[in-house]
Amino acid sequence: MTVPTDLRRDEALRSLRDQVATPVALPGEPGYERCRPWNVVAPVEPAAVVLATSPEDVAGTVRFAAAHGFRVTVQATGHGAVGVGPDTILIQTSAMRHVSVDVVNGTARVGAGARWQDVLDVATPHGLAPLCGSAPGVGVIGYLTGGGIGPLVRTYGLSSDHVRSFDVVIGEGRLLRAAPDENADLFWGLRGGKATLGIVTSAEIDLLLVPEFYGGAVYFAADDVADVLRAWAAWCVDLPETINTSIAIQQLPPLPEVPEPLAGRMTVAVRYAAVGDVDEAEQALAPMRAVATPVLDTVGVLPYAAIGAVHADPVDPMPINEDQALLRELPPEAVEALLAAAGPESGSPQAIVELRHLGGALAREATHRSAFCHRNAAFSLAVIGVPAPEIAGMVIAHAGAVTGAVAPWSTGGQMPNFAPSYDPARPSRVYTDDTLHWLAGLADRYDPARTLATGQVIRTVV
Template identity: 40%
Template sequence: MNTHLSGTALTPEDPGYDTERTGFQTAFRQRPALIVAADSAEDVRLAVEFARAHALRVSVQATGHAPADAAPGGLLISTRRMAEVHVDPTARTARAQAGARWEAVVAASTPHGLAPLNGSAPHVGVVAYTLGGGLSLLARKYGYAADHVRAIDVVTADATLRHVTAESDPDLFWALRGGRDNFGVVTSIEVDLVPVARVYGGSLIFDADLVEAATAAYLAWTETVPEEMTSSILFIGLPDIEQVPPPLRGRHTAAIKIVYSGDAADGERLVAPLRAIGPRLVDNLADLPYADSHTIHADPTHPHAYLGDNALVRDLDAAVVGKVYALTGPNAPMMVVHEVRHLGGALSRQPAVPNAVGGRDAGYLVRVVAMVEGPGPDAARALLADVHAVLDPLSVGRNLNFVYGDGVPSDPDRVTSMYDPRSWARLRDLKAAHDPGNLFTGNHNIAPADGS
């Protein structure tokens, strides 16, 4: 590597190689020929220049929550050290470097009465989440996080650092917001913040005997709520161990997650039909400062091994959810998270500056995450295939950010399903224009239009 590199270059024989390649998803770690642990945008540029000169496929990782491809070889750019965040409360924007996590943006924004469009797990990285769409806690009110990007700094395949906006390069700006890391390595991103200081939110958790009733009531309820209400219903079986709260130990439950950006009194009125389902194991709905919004989903913060996939559907009924639950519930061969997220609202509309994010005609997202420990990855793959056999007749696509890597190169058909046909054709044309050699391959890969 170039001697001007301020970060570190690591080969498989070097101390620190294993640590650097390991992300939040521990089941399938990349084994690149070279890792560049970047400290700056110039480090990223030098790494791309080196990869281009030596015909090395490029992948990029910040937190490693949803790796797309663990095929061996190539060059991995690790951006975790590039973690600076700057908030401009007057402009209502945040600028985050490539390795920054949402928790840092939340911490810098909330003192100003502002909130970012982060997801349920604030330890996820800002850049990959946003470029993949970004389904936030406030999604039905404000749309995808990708809809609120102001500017992107990116190193393209010619090893040039570019500042890309809707005005400077509308085609590349469109493709980056939805195409994730197929068009370059993003070194920083500028996003909108929204004027939300508090939310009414939390969980209503029902025992297994109310799963069917909770499912039917929840789906009917979603047809009545305003755009300020973003919600999901999550089915999970938790082990009987000390780390699990006593009411939930050893139980299979249905947890309805609520995030309402309107008045708390209105929120109480809106959730009354859900409380009428029956007794709750947990009912912690409350008015919360946005800084505490991570407690609503309480996603795990410890790295672990899992596989996951999803389907976007226009309409959904309780019978279909029940069929999926029959596969993922108490009879599943491993621990499984099965979630239905309510979409629609602002998610269904293109923003003022359109982007490549697909699936806007979907009313719901159904996702399944299977833990790999125990039966192993083949059993998890088989379960996901059985789930898709149920959902495929209804599916209108997939959400990119909820397709988790499974240690094999991207399935072209699966990648195609993340976009509508016109966007897919345009993305392939733009890939041919910006990365004709398909240098950026270690991802949910969009092949250039010429087929290379």
Template identity: 40%
Template structure:
């Protein structure tokens, strides 16, 4: 490999495994993933991305892209890795209610700027995920039932394809690629910037209520009945959390099971109070932080950890949540269960998340999906087999109500096999995605992901 030649044509740093700085450059949020690319390019602009892609193609190597490293799933051994953290541009058009965001920007940075002008985006629960990676994977967030997926509101993307060209893609230019990029994640190129619509949401009614674990059954059974009648302005989930005795955990929540109700309501606060009242009637919570909040505080709803952790994660989509399904969750993740899980979350979908967007895209599995299940266990490599097996045991217990499909942004290393990766997209969309892949990446250069192989 002509690494010296690569260094000569890029502005950002270039690392090989023997270099000081290689480990820091390839560090991920999920500490169970240890990237091992042959070369790493710390891109500072689109020209660096183009050079890195051309270098990879010339050497017959795959391309891996690393943002924050939340969703790293497939081994990058032998790849050319492009890190995007230096691509930090943000441009907000208040009048048009649009934003242009480069690939290294994390949600915390964009939320801070949007809150200053009274606008909001369809962010996710974690403030440390990159905006671009989250959005091109679909983008399921706390305003989703009202406004749909983040990908539904993308208007343009700047992407470097496998031929090393920088393309501006929208509904008029490369409409097929535009369709595929919004929901196909990293399969079609390196997205260096994205443009999307914003919403006038300066504040909302919401937050989290932490109930003691002994009320977990009552909370979950109320939740399954309650979601049948809530308006689309209400997005909600319940997470059964077993938090460690760590300093970053509030003292009342340490080393105990809690049931965490998370809500965001885009309506009148008084009506929000009435909607939440049945939960407050269950019993005294440990912490009740549901109130009217500024958009700047949106991350407090889920209170996701911001520091890197060793995580094993699985997900599933359900078409229904009857009492038997809740009982299956409680048996394996509720009070008294010998569970290694730090989180078992059930998130209510439906509403705009179940309808096709105004401009169609590749985000799959909308129609019959009403709930997303997300499981997280924490531990080191020796724990992997046991933890993944336990998560699979819970997913198997929910099989009678499963759609059999998956949500791409909640698919991780255990879901990277081809027969599982295909479940991220609808059976109708998948052949179209493969044909677009054949056109733009026939050699499958972008395969360090939940891969869509090219047709033929």
């Protein structure tokens, strides 16, 4: 009698338990539910979930997959999840949350499953600041391998520019160190190339001497959206690098965690984060505070531990649809186009339509070059909606209409950490042709069997 293929597959997967010293869950077994990503709209249904606790678990899983014809992907939080199918083993790294801080040298070593909040909790009591993203609940490693555009990006640059080294498992199941002086090609590609070249098990990062900052957000009512957006576009042009800002047209749900002035209605938030002299930072913000009467003003001197208050991103898992565009400029015509597409009279179904002011330190090449592209973008536009079943089609189509409205001023690019998708055209938006060539060549070298060729990775066409 011929044994059905799926039974052979399940038998092989059960033998994975003999290869790794950590729990392995197949569909329907306890622990399998841990594969549920933060973005719950992504269809994540792997062949098995490995609840890794060590680099050896990761390496053993990759070797097993290569020997049995499976692919491997990795997930810590699932903020950037794009879907996982039954031909893939998912390594869940959330148990690898160790963080150690070297106060003397101003560095931290961070495990594969750590979130930025874990690093903040350990580093900020010493007056040290990790260059994290806007949401402290996001995983450190996924954020860094995508480059990392945080609330202080104009002042200190790309977060991945502050990585000293990675420990990474490549497609053959070997653990390597990647740093400027060791496997430098891997080090180049891991900073911006996401999981193209391997599964990162830990990273060493620089910590900054930023015990506090002047920041938060000033919120205005729907009637003031147009005036505030027009003023913001003109105001931010000449800001010094010590000042970082973004603006978001928001329609937040009436939930208990949403402040009453913002819940269930359209508002516009001017986000602000400045380092240096507090009086100067306050004076620089004054013109925006004067545009209209705020409905809520949270800006003040904050400890760096409260950096998440600038954007106040949602914490709980939820369905998300994203689109993104990078802009080379934001002239008045672009502002009017955006207002027509997403302003108070547009009927927009989006939860957030956000512009981030870029430039500054981001625009300068780092000491060690990386695979991250598009440093020349002046603004980032992000469109974020909740595709509830009854409006999912409308949310997705409208997101494309918003980014399309600013197409005349777009660079045509996107960033690795924004708007993840399997769109075959996406890699050419995220990377230059030269970077695509080098990433694909390195992937062929470090993962010749294509064991890691799943998700948002770059490979040569076969």
